[in-house]
Amino acid sequence: MTYPFLKGHGTENDFVLLPDHDGSIHGDLSAERVRALCDRRAGIGADGVLRVVRSENPDPAVEWFMDYRNSDGSISEMCGNGVRAFARHLLDEGLVDTTAPIHVDTRAGVKVVTQTEDGLLTVDMGEPKVFGQSEISVGAETWTALHVDMGNPHAVLFVDDLADAGDLLTPPVHDERVYPHGVNVEFVVEKGKRHVGMRVHERGSGETRSCGTGACAVAITAMLADDAPRGTTYRVDLPGGRLDITWTADNHILMTGPAVVVAKGETDL
C-alpha cells in the first residue's frame, strides 16, 4: 500500500513530511519506517520525519501537531527548522489561514509561526532554559559547553576553527548525568559583531547542515558571552544557510529563516 509524502528543508536541514491528518495512516509510525524513509541511498533521504497530524489541543487556534522523528527513528521534543518546513507545507496546501499566525503544537509546546514580507518564516520558539556548564569531548580534545534547553537539549561550545570539531562521524562524548537522554552539540566560531558560525552534531541524526533549535542555543550563548541587551538579533551562519535569532525583552526566542517544500509523491517504504 502506498501513502503520500513530501520532501522539504529549512537551511538544508531536510525532512520527509507525512500527511496523516486523522492518524489513520501512521498512528503507529515505527522507528524502522522512519529509518527507511530517511535512508539517503535506499529511501527518500532526510535528517528527520515530520508527521502532519491534527492536534488534540483544546485551543481551536492550534489545529496541527508536528510529530518529529530523528533519522535514527528516535523521537525528539522539538525541531526548529522542522517547524518552519511544517508551516510552509500547511501554507502551500491551504491547510491554515494564510493571513494569520500559525500555531503548531509540538512535544515542547505550541510554537507560533508568522510570515515575513520577504518570504521567510519567523517562529516564536518560546522561553529558553539556560543551565550550567559541562565537558564535551571529541577524540583527545575536550571543551567546556553551556547547557541550553530549547525544549530539546543542547551543549554549546566555542572553538577557534570549525574544523576543530573533526569529521563528527561519531557523536561527541557528553556527561550522562547532565544529558541522560543525549544531546545536540554545537561548535561555534565568532565571525563578527553579532555574527557567529556553527556546525552541529544532532542527537539521532549525526552532523546536519543546520539545526534551528541549535542556532537558538548558539545565539543565546553568544549573547550571554557578549552581555548583549535583550532585543538584539544575532546572525548564525550554518553550512546550509543563515538564521537570524532575537532574544526579546519578554524572554522569548524568535528564529527567522527560510523553508521550502521541494517534492511530493507516493511511497510504499
Ligand SMILES: N[C@@H](CCC[C@H](N)C(=O)O)C(=O)O
Ligand atoms: N534539526 C532540528 C533538531 C532535531 C531534533 C534533535 N536532533 C534532537 O534530538 O533533539 C532543529 O532544527 O532544531
